[in-house]
């Protein structure tokens with residue numbers, strides 16, 4: 001083995017030792033601490049973490065503990081509960097929630113929006129009638145920007161153009177910041193139809209793309225906890241996307257959120273949920289249209 005290979009090997013061994021040492025320094029996430037975190041996330045945000053999620057929670061929070069210089073989850077929880085600003089809670093949420101999303105995810109919803117919902121709205125359109133769409137649990141913005149691009153193309157076909165209001169909300173401030181920045185790595189645009197990429201994105205460095213300011217300015221981003229008792233918005237929406245959000249929720253939380261969304265939909269308005277989610281027919285106030293699509297009947 002030559003000198004450079006020896007040096008590389010010894011560095012690798014030292015790094016491994018260090019990793020083990022750091023790992024050993026941290027007191028593992030105990031029952032009481034896990035229960036505290038799980039109960040708090042459930043009561044405040046409806047997020048249900050089963051006991052099987054314990055390793056996942058420990059894994060996702062370990063880096064945060066290290067950043068703060070804590071060696072136990074007990075100390076972290078003391079710190080979390082003493083922080084009345086809510087900023088640590090926000091950090092915790094950013095780490096626990098899964099913000100996975102992509103442009104035109106579950107393409108059938110966008111086809112349904114274009115072929116069924118928008119023509120229906122055009123028929124009822126009266127001057128000044130605003131078209132309002134809400135992306136609830138918008139993560140890093142791909143869902144609402146897909147909607148915005150689709151609306152721009154749709155209304156360029158010359159049908160009555162309503163005022164458009166797009167609202168996008170999430171509990172995670174980090175996700176909202178990413179959405180508002182509107183810069184996406186190359187890989188994130190792979191599924192995006194070319195007509196949208198060429199028109200609405202410009203290169204931002206070699207490995208990312210930036211969404212056009214005209215699309216960005218169509219959207220209002222706000223932080224909102226879907227489990228809150230009341231939402232601050234005025235008026236109702238024509239369409240609500242709440243997709244792949246309620247997967248975190250248990251049945252009670254899901255019903256509570258579904259009822260809140262119902263109140264915020266116009267009569268005849270549509271709710272889209274994720275394809276892997278479903279609403280219980282016996283308690284659901286909506287009319288079932290097709291998988292993952294519901295309507296508020298008269």
Ligand SMILES: C[S@@+](CC[C@H](N)C(=O)[O-])C[C@H]1O[C@@H](n2cnc3c(N)ncnc32)[C@H](O)[C@@H]1O
Pocket residue numbers: 045046047097098099100101102105136137138139140143169170171172175224225226227242243244245248274
């Ligand atoms: C997997 S992403 C879904 C993104 C997008 N809707 C989609 O289907 O691609 C789920 C999002 O729900 C958000 N979320 C989880 N619990 C929430 C709550 N109680 N209130 C608001 N947003 C929440 C998460 O922060 C995350 O960004």
